[in-house]
Each structure stands twice: as structure tokens, then as C-alpha cells.
């Protein structure tokens with residue numbers, strides 16, 4: 001949430017900063033700003049709206065500064081306008097800061113600083129950082145930042161500069177920062193894509209780290225000022241992985257990348273009909289599984305519950321990470337806590353993980369972003385290797401998460417001494433090809449999207465493993481097309497939602513063949529009897545539903561365990577094509593950001 005980039009080097013910083021911000025816009029795009037040091041002055045620009053507005057504002061300026069910081073914002077405290085855009089300043093415009101995170105005690109600090117004569121210009125929590133640094137500044141930015149941070153409650157990824165010092169000072173607590181090491185230049189950013197054009201050698205800062213970037217390169221210290229040694233890592237990502245490659249939107253590209261992302265998540269993990277995972281766990285000690293996640297990842301967690309309970313035979317509890325962390329959960333060392341997160345940086349998921357670990361639970365992460373905080377804090381993990389997901393609406397991470405959960409369930413069962421049916425393993429191996437086939441039939445979805453784009457409400461229904469898929473379909477539609485949509489377990493509609501059904505309420509029903517098919521048929525009949533319009537997701541050969549439903553989307557038949565991966569694809573496409581037909585900015589839906597690093 002919010003993107004930060006800082007630069008120290010030989011080149012004019014402004015273009016590097018703007019290009020970096022564009023790559024970070026998935027983290028927020030309410031407003032943006034940058035600040036350079038030029039001739040012992042701060043030269044700063046801010047704009048409400050996306051980074052292109054900022055780019056336009058500086059287009060005809062001759063900006064020469066070689067040291068600078070920039071920020072793209074997702075508003076937490078204060079409206080998304082120019083005044084609240086970062087960087088923020090001290091009273092004398094000598095110190096500039098960019099900040100990601102939330103300063104929880106900002107009101108008390110603001111009061112204190114105001115009583116001491118500091119004048120605030122924005123409504124943000126972040127501005128207190130600039131004034132606190134000013135309060136403690138006696139000639140060393142580094143010392144002032146350390147003293148300021150000692151008073152801060154909350155989270156920060158912070159980069160600061162002072163007009164009289166040729167350096168950047170950065171610090172991290174619960175909000176990621178990565179240093180990029182170039183030839184005679186150093187970068188700092190909230191995520192690797194911002195600097196990937198320039199370098200692949202990076203150092204991830206840990207919580208409690210302070211970084212000083214200057215002409216000597218970089219140094220990392222703790223908040224007592226003592227030097228720390230952090231490993232330089234080589235990023236495996238390529239620049240073309242973070243380009244649109246001819247697709248209109250990242251979301252569409254990522255939907256169509258799913259065959260490849262599933263190949264990646266399976267790669268090297270099925271050999272000789274054996275699932276191979278390397279987990280650092282005490283399996284025999286585990287009596288219960290707890291999964292916590294947010295949003296789309298929470299939907300995968302629900303699917304994980306069905307799969308793990310059935311395949312492994314242990315009880316599984318699924319929690320919203322934001323609820324788990326505050327409900328004094330009863331957790332002990334016989335629990336396995338699974339954190340599912342595409343970004344590995346979601347604040348609530350991270351806090352839930354820490355809470356579970358504090359209670360003695362073993363931990364496992366299902367994470368996409370390599371080197372992210374969740375990935376680094378779990379006892380063991382399964383990386384998705386799905387490649388960067390840039391579209392704000394999660395798609396390929398979802399299907400990769402389900403596939404990782406399938407791998408975990410089968411691996412676990414195998415470790416318990418059971419053999420996994422060859423036919424099941426074969427279906428798992430062929431899942432990417434079936435996804436490919438499903439995607440090829442997108443024409444049927446485009447047509448339906450045109451027909452239904454002006455409806456204001458949708459219901460999504462599914463049962464069993466496909467109930468979370470219904471939730472996911474509804475989430476995709478609402479977040480990118482702003483159409484109200486609800487997902488329900490199909491049988492639940494009789495307990496209230498059926499009252500909503502009339503011919504203005506399209507109902508998307510996941511009706512692929514499985515043990516619950518007869519029940520789904522009855523649910524469809526109940527909807528039809530009330531004049532509802534049914535769009536059914538069906539297996540190609542499922543004649544009964546074909547006769548009942550008004551509109552059909554056919555998908556290839558698969559074993560029910562694999563059906564969420566296949567069935568969600570037309571729902572992702574439906575949401576995408578509706579939002580696109582409405583002319584909306586699919587990759588940057590209003591009010592959202594990709595990585596939710598505040599609670």
C-alpha cells in the first residue's frame with residue numbers, strides 16, 4: 001500500500017523516479033509526488049491522481065537533481081488530494097519524507113509538535129515524521145531519524161532526505177523496503193519492479209533496519225546505530241514479466257498466464273508419482289490446521305479447508321487474518337498455522353502469523369512474492385512461482401494457491417503412508433492444459449458480458465468446494481466493475497436472499513457435475529420458479545442443467561477437487577469483460593491497492 005522509490009547516483013533522478021513510481025502504481029494511485037535536492041534546495045512536485053499527472057507536471061521542467069525520493073499514495077489518513085500527497089516536509093522545507101504505513105500515535109505526536117510551534121499543512125499521519133525529524137535535527141539526519149522513530153507507534157517504510165546532506169536515510173518496520181545496488185548508483189523502493197530496469201542485485205531490509213544511502217553506496221544499521229550485515233540477493237524476475245505484452249490490461253494478461261503459472265507451481269513437485277515438498281515441520285504433532293488470509297487468498301483458504309479435511313482428515317479452521325489477530329485465538333503447539341498471501345506483505349496476515357507463532361504453532365506460508373516478509377517468517381513454505389501479479393484484482397495467484405493447497409494435501413496424505421491414485425496425479429499434472437482449454441472458450445463469456453453489463457446486482461451460488469468459488473466470482477465482479485454482487489452457498493438462498501430474486505437479478509450458478517449436483521439442480525429450479533435469470537457454469541456433457549439454465553458457460557469436466565481452478569476462470573473473465581465493456585480502469589479499480597500493508 002503506497003509505493004516508495006528513492007535514488008542516489010550520477011543520473012538526473014526525476015525520470016528514474018517517475019518510471020519507478022509507474023511500476024509501483026499497483027500499490028496505490030490516489031496521488032503522487034517527488035522531491036529532488038538541487039543546489040541546496042528541495043525541488044518538489046505533487047499531483048492528485050495517477051503518476052502520469054505528475055509526469056505531465058514536470059515534463060517541461062529542467063530537473064537536474066541526482067538525489068531524490070518519490071511516492072505514489074493509497075490514502076489512509078486524509079483525502080486523496082495534492083496537499084496530502086507525499087513527500088511531506090518540516091516547517092522550513094529542509095527535510096522531506098515519503099512514508100508507507102500508519103503512524104498509530106500521530107494525533108498525540110501532532111498535538112505535542114503543534115504545542116512546540118510546528119505548523120502542519122496536511123491531514124496525514126505521515127507528516128508528523130517530517131516534523132519529528134526536524135525536532136531532533138542537530139546536523140545529522142541519521143541521528144534525527146533514529147530519535148524520531150523511537151517515539152513512533154505503528155508501521156513504516158520511510159525514506160528521508162535533508163537539503164544539506166547528500167544522503168537518503170531509510171527505515172523499515174512492517175512495511176517493505178528493498179535496496180537496489182547499481183553501478184555508482186543506489187536505489188531504494190517498496191518493491192523490486194520499481195528498480196528492475198536498473199539492477200537485479202538487491203538487499204531486503206528487515207524490521208528495525210535503518211539504511212543510509214550516499215556516495216559510498218549503502219550501509220545498514222540497527223536503530224541503535226550499530227552496523228548490520230544483510231545478504232545481497234539476485235532477483236530472478238525479468239523485466240518482460242512485468243510488462244503488458246500486448247494485452248489491454250495486466251488483469252487480462254494474468255488470467256491468460258494461468259496455464260504457465262500452474263506449470264510453475266507444479267514444477268519439480270511431482271516426480272515418479274510422488275509429491276515432493278520440502279517442509280520443515282513436525283507432522284506427527286499436528287492435530288489441527290488453522291488458515292488465515294485476506295480477500296481472494298481467504299477464498300483459497302476456504303477451498304483449502306474442504307481439501308485438507310477430506311484428503312488429510314484433520315480439522316481445519318479458516319479465519320480472516322484481521323479477525324484472528326484480535327480474537328485471542330486458542331492456539332497451541334499442536335496447531336499448524338497456514339498463512340496464504342500473494343504479496344506476503346498483507347499487514348493482517350503477517351500479524352496473524354506472528355500471533356500464532358507466539359502461541360507456539362508451527363507455521364507454513366503459501367506465498368507468491370519471493371523474499372516477502374511472510375515468506376521469511378514462516379517455518380516452511382510453498383512458493384507459488386506464479387510470476388508477478390500486477391493487476392489489482394488477484395487472478396493467477398488464486399488458482400496457484402489452490403494448486404499449492406492440493407499439493408500440500410496430497411503430500412501430507414502420502415506422508416501418512418497412503419498412495420495417491422495415479423488418475424488423480426495425472427489430472428493434477430494436466431491441470432495447466434485444462435486451464436488452457438477453458439481459456440480458449442472465452443468467446444461465450446464475452447457475449448454474456450455484453451448482455452449483462454448494465455445490471456446492477458448479481459448473485460453467485462455454489463456448493464461444497466465451489467461455494468468459495470462463488471465468493472471469489474462475486475468479489476472479482478464488485479471490485480473491478482463496481483456492480484454489487486454476493487456469493488452464497490446455494491442452499492442458503494432459501495434463508496433470505498431468495499427474496500431478492502426477480503428478472504433484474506442475474507444468478508451465476510456453479511453447476512459442474514459432482515456429488516452435490518442434484519441439490520444444485522433443485523436450487524436452479526427454485527430460482528427459475530421466481531423469474532430469476534440463471535447463468536450456469538456447466539461441464540460440457542451435463543445435459544440436465546443445460547435445459548434448465550437461461551445461459552450456459554461450458555468448461556471441461558474435471559475431478560471435483562480440481563473444479564475450483566477450472567470454474568473460477570469464466571468468472572474472472574466475466575468480471576473482466578464486464579468492467580472493460582463499461583470502460584473502467586480494470587487494473588486500477590477505485591479505492592483499492594494491490595498490497596494492503598496497513599490494517
Ligand code: F6R
Pocket residue numbers: 294295296297298340341342343344345346349392393394395475479594595596
Ligand atoms: C482481490 C485481491 C485482494 C487480495 C487481498 C490479500 O482481488 O487481490 O482481496 O487477495 O488483499 O492479498 P495477499 O494475497 O497479497 O495477502
